[in-house]
Amino acid sequence: MSATPATDALEARFRRLSALSGASGMLGWDQHVLMPSGGAEARAEQLATLSVLRHELLTAPEVADALEAAWAESLTGWRAANLAEMRRAHAHATALSSALVDALSRAGSRCEALWREARAKADFSIVRDAMAEQIRLIREEADAKAAALGTTPYEALLDGYEPGGSVAKIEALFAELEAELPPLLDAVLERQARHGEPVPPEGPFPVATQRILSRRVMETLGFDFNHGRLDETLHPFCGGVPDDVRVTTRYDETGFINGIMGVIHETGHALYERGLPADWRNQPVGESRGMVMHESQSLLMEMQACRSPAFLGLLSGWARTAFGAEGPAWEPENLRRIYTRVARSFIRVEADEVTYPLHVILRTRLERAMLSGDLEVSGLPDAWNDGMRDLLGVTPPDDARGCLQDIHWYDGAVGYFPTYTLGAMAAAQLFQAAVRAEPGIPEAIGRGDFAPLVGWLRENVHGVASSTGTEAILKAATGAELSAAPFLAHLKTRYLEA
Amino acid sequence: MSATPATDALEARFRRLSALSGASGMLGWDQHVLMPSGGAEARAEQLATLSVLRHELLTAPEVADALEAAWAESLTGWRAANLAEMRRAHAHATALSSALVDALSRAGSRCEALWREARAKADFSIVRDAMAEQIRLIREEADAKAAALGTTPYEALLDGYEPGGSVAKIEALFAELEAELPPLLDAVLERQARHGEPVPPEGPFPVATQRILSRRVMETLGFDFNHGRLDETLHPFCGGVPDDVRVTTRYDETGFINGIMGVIHETGHALYERGLPADWRNQPVGESRGMVMHESQSLLMEMQACRSPAFLGLLSGWARTAFGAEGPAWEPENLRRIYTRVARSFIRVEADEVTYPLHVILRTRLERAMLSGDLEVSGLPDAWNDGMRDLLGVTPPDDARGCLQDIHWYDGAVGYFPTYTLGAMAAAQLFQAAVRAEPGIPEAIGRGDFAPLVGWLRENVHGVASSTGTEAILKAATGAELSAAPFLAHLKTRYLEA
Incomplete structure (x- = not known):
């Protein structure tokens, strides 16, 4: 026995x-x-x-x-780590009464439906009361989970996306970004203004051609089409299971610039899933560590590896061949300027990597305030607009381009937003560590050889799966716990020195 | 309460x-x-x-x-019928020990894998012993289910595909076909020889064009693309659920003749699923009645409605437009001759509707003999070839074109084969009843209006679902229980008189 x-x-x-x-x-x-x-x-x-x-x-x-x-x-070993993950899953599942689960599900459906209408009409009042009820229930959820997990209420929600995530750590990191980014942004925009506008490549950009180009890029990054697919959808995501990873994208016949970077982003997620250790398949210890590590993998590919001059040189050649085009718009240096364009904007999902964290800092601040009760839901639009002015120096013209732009809160996700920026920081930190460990990586990327980079990620991130925590993975891989410094250094190098 | x-x-x-x-x-x-x-x-x-x-x-x-x-x-009413179906499902599920279920599953996987090799090498000896073990276990299964259901062992297996199916009924119907079909086949072939060969349409037949033509045909038959899809696969089938029916097909760039009829066949299955009553969704009473009714719906569309001169006139016009072709090969009369070509052949899935039942009669006879022990598995190839000679007058050149051609037995399906021919008989009987009830149906089909036919099927077959048995459905819809007469009359009309 x-x-x-x-x-x-x-x-x-x-x-x-x-x-x-x-x-x-x-x-x-x-x-x-x-x-x-x-x-x-x-x-x-x-x-x-x-x-x-x-x-x-x-x-x-x-x-x-x-x-x-x-x-x-x-x-001992992986089985001990696996047991810890089972306990965590069990604690989350048993923390809530079935009455609360049911109420949350109903409130979420109702709120999301009203949000769609509110956003379409740019009228927050349509969703206000449903949202207030939703927040009230989420507060109950957070309290119940906090009691079960022994954390603060916000951390209990965060734990559902980023196991072990700490508010103190987020506060410290975000404070650093909040101090550094606004002056950095001023300097970047001033420098950018001196260089004039990049030239947009002109089409046509047939979908069939974009499909071929996307597949080529994915194969170059190391995506294995024997264990996954690329398909089309309205809101791209990466789904499926580690042995059958389903990347999705959306083709836009008016341009390929954003689409191809979207494919790269999702391929980063896909490579993480695919690289999870086969020996631990179907056990909690074998799953991805959490949303910070996941976003670090997509952003490492998209922001660190593939917006580099080395990769854009490669992409420039492939795109010219694919679309049969020539001219200044297709030059690597012009593509680099397109792909590193910075702007103060209203919409998070369209933001560049310099301003993106400011969007996230605002959301994190507001969701914490709503959860604690410091901010009433009815005060959200004003608080949002005030925050945009403070952090980004712009004021949304309406709530559709303000507090109604993202589905997350209206869909019941509170505690998710910080993982985007924690992931961006982890991406920079991991990429720099990878290049320190394997100095040939940037040059290999320029040749379309992602094996050294992906090999390092397999060993240091993907293969570790959930056998330990995010901070421990980063410590082992990079020598330090999560820090803002590599991310800030990356931004300064790319946007002020390149 | x-x-x-x-x-x-x-x-x-x-x-x-x-x-x-x-x-x-x-x-x-x-x-x-x-x-x-x-x-x-x-x-x-x-x-x-x-x-x-x-x-x-x-x-x-x-x-x-x-x-x-x-x-x-x-x-009372549907709930009583639903309870009867629940009891049937429960009886099937509880009849077998889990040890037997497990042994059947393992033997099936092993046998199927060896069958693939055996068929590829045309060498029955490769699969012989695994097949003998498989049949031994299927016999155990049949005995256990027979005890639970109160039927004979063969009927217990048949019941899994065709609830209430009776061996005495099959024997009577197949005896009639076995007496009538061979002389009919002689007469048809003699008549066909007097007319010479039809002219094959010449391509190209681009896949993109075949896709458009297939969709047009499906829409004409009444397929609702808001509740289903058409996709491509190697071995076409109809899958999904009633509210999301997934039809599949395979395109062959060397011709569209078989492909389009395959789409029509699967659309017949799809219309049945889609027509199941929404009120009984998710209950056993709301499911399709069994494989005989299912096959009757696919064959009614393929053989009765769409190989008719009326429909082929329509298809001829659509195909000419789609492929931009003209000439004698595309004339309705030539298409009719292609689509009603009869031949003595080795392969069931390529057989025409006149010879197909003889293939089924052979398989039914042999699987019954294997189950009862009258036929040893080692004697299967000889018994197969003897039967082909007796029934069809041809001898397969090897076992790949003989007893190894179909996956069914090797995959564990015994008791399935007769449903193909029972379905073909039901199709003829239902179509003739539909036309008696709505004499405008053939003319409507010629105009591409399938609403009268599908409406009649919705009311008399689809909407009845599993609320009563196959024979009762046929009795109510056609005035008679399942009979070979309408099918034989149909063959005589189409192949000796048209």
């Missing part, structure tokens, strides 16, 4: 949970990529059923007993 | 089962249409997990109790 019967039973159960979660992932991918609209109701029923079954499997009374018993089975 | 608590609980459970089954259906579709090969293992794990969960939900001890209690709840 096994010496670890309780752990064995838990591992079997989590293997099943992982398969169900993979099934949901594939069905979710299909829903956004292929499903005809008439299939929505049936799909919702399938996904809800899978979700309820997962919850039942995770919260069954015998799980608590097994977790208790497994504690005494003296596990 | 509800007066039917046991039934309510069962209906909730079967709703969940249906959602899981729908999820599996979509994942199975993806597996055959889109999944990269490297995703196979993860997908197998997802599908196996869903299958085990379904089995657990269906065989949980409380289900037997609830079925017992529901019996006393005096149900």
Whole structure:
């Protein structure tokens, strides 16, 4: 008989949970990529059923007993780490009463539907009351999870996206950015103004050609089409499972500039999923570490590796061949200027890497204030506009381009926003460490050889999966815990010295 | 409190089962249409997990109790029929020990893998022993299910595909075909020889054009692209769920003749699924009746409606427009001769509607003999070749074109083959009844108006779903139980008189 019967039973159960979660992932991918609209109701029923079954499997009374018993089975190595992840998943799942889960789900659906209308009409009042109710329930959720996890309420929500995320750490890092970025932004914009506008490449940019170019870029980065696909959708994302990663994109026939960088971003996510250790497949320890590491992988590819002059030289040649075009607009230096253009803007998802953190700092500040009750939901539009003025020096002309622009809060996601900027910092820190470890990386990228970079990431990030925490992964990989310094140094080098 | 608590609980459970089954259906579709090969293992794990969960939900001890209690709840109408279907599903699921289920699954995988090799090498000896073991286990399965269902062993297997299917009925119908078809075939071939060969349309037949033509045909038949899709795969099938029906096809750039008829066949299946009553969605009573009715719907569209001169006139015009072609090969009369070509052949899936039943009669005879033990697996190749000589007058040159051609037995499906020909008979019987009820149907088809035909099928077949048995559906719709006469009359009219 096994010496670890309780752990064995838990591992079997989590293997099943992982398969169900993979099934949901594939069905979710299909829903956004292929499903005809008439299939929505049936799909919702399938996904809800899978979700309820997962919850039942995770919260069954015998799980608590097994977790208790497994504690005494003296596990070591990955199994010990796996048990810790099981406990975390169990704590999240059992923290909430089913009445609260149900209320959150209903409030979220209602609020999201009203948000769509409010954003379309640029009228916050349409969603205000639903949002207030939603925040009230999220506060209950945060309190319940905080009690279960032994954290502050905001950290309890953050933990759902970034396990172990700390408010004190975020405050310290964001304070540094908030002090450094505004003057940096002034300097960058002043310098940029002296150089004049880059020339936009002119089309046509047929979708069929963009498809071929996208595949070529993905293959160059190391995406394995034997274990994944590239398809099209309205709001691109990376879905699927590690052995079948589904990258999506949207082609725009008026230009390829943003589309190709979107593909690179999602490929960064995909390479992380694909690089998770096969030995731990279907166990919590084998999953990606959290949204900070995930975003670090997409931004490392997009911002660090592929907006570099080395890669843009390569892309310039491929794009000219693909679209059969020539001229100054297609020169590497012009592409570099397009891809490093900085502007004070209203919309986060269109922001460059210099201003993006300021958008995130604002959202983090406001969601913390709403959760604590310091900010009433009715005061959100004004607080948003004040914050934009302070941080970015611009005032949104309406709430559609202000506090209604992002789905996150209206969909129930509070505690998610900081992971974008923590991920950007981690990306810079990891890329610099990779180049220190393997100085040939930038030159290899210029030759289209991503193997040295991806090999380093496989070993230092992907292969570690959830066997330890984000800070420990960064410490081991880069010699330091998460810091703003590499990110700020990167911005200064790229935007003030290049 | 509800007066039917046991039934309510069962209906909730079967709703969940249906959602899981729908999820599996979509994942199975993806597996055959889109999944990269490297995703196979993860997908197998997802599908196996869903299958085990379904089995657990269906065989949980409380289900037997609830079925017992529901019996006393005096149900009427659809709920009574639904309960009967639940009992049938439960009987099938609980008939087998989990050891036998496991052994069947392993033997099936092993046998199928060896069959692929055996077929490729045209060497039956490669799969012989695995097949003998498979048949031994299937015999155990049939005995266990026969005891649970109160039928003969063969009928117990048949019941899994065609609920209530009767061996005596099949024997009677097949005896009639076996007496009538060989002389009919002689007469048809003699008549055909007097007319010379039809002219094959010449290409090119670009895939993009075939896609447009296929969509046009599907829309004409009444397929709703808001509730389904058309995609491509190696072995076409109709998958998905009633609100999101996934038709698949394979395009061949050397010709469109077979491809378009394949699309029509699958669209017949799709219209059945789509026409199942929305009120009974997610309950057993709302599912398609069985494989005979299903095949009747695909063959009714393919053989009865769309190989008719009226439809081929329409198709001739569409195809000429689509491919930009003209000439004698594209004339309706030439197309009619192509689409009604008859030949003695080795391969069932390529057979015409006159010879097809003889292929099925042979397989039914042999699988019954293997199940009863009258035929040893080692004697299969000889018995096959003898049967082909007797029934079709040809001898396969090797086992790849003989007893190795179909996957069914090697994949564990015994009792399935007869449904093809029972379906062909039902198709003729239903189509003739539809035309009697609505004499304008053939003329409407010639105008591309399938509404009268599909409307009649919706009312008499699709909308009835599983609320009663196949014979009762046919009796109500056509005035008679399943008979060979309409099918034979159809063949005589089309092949000896037209």
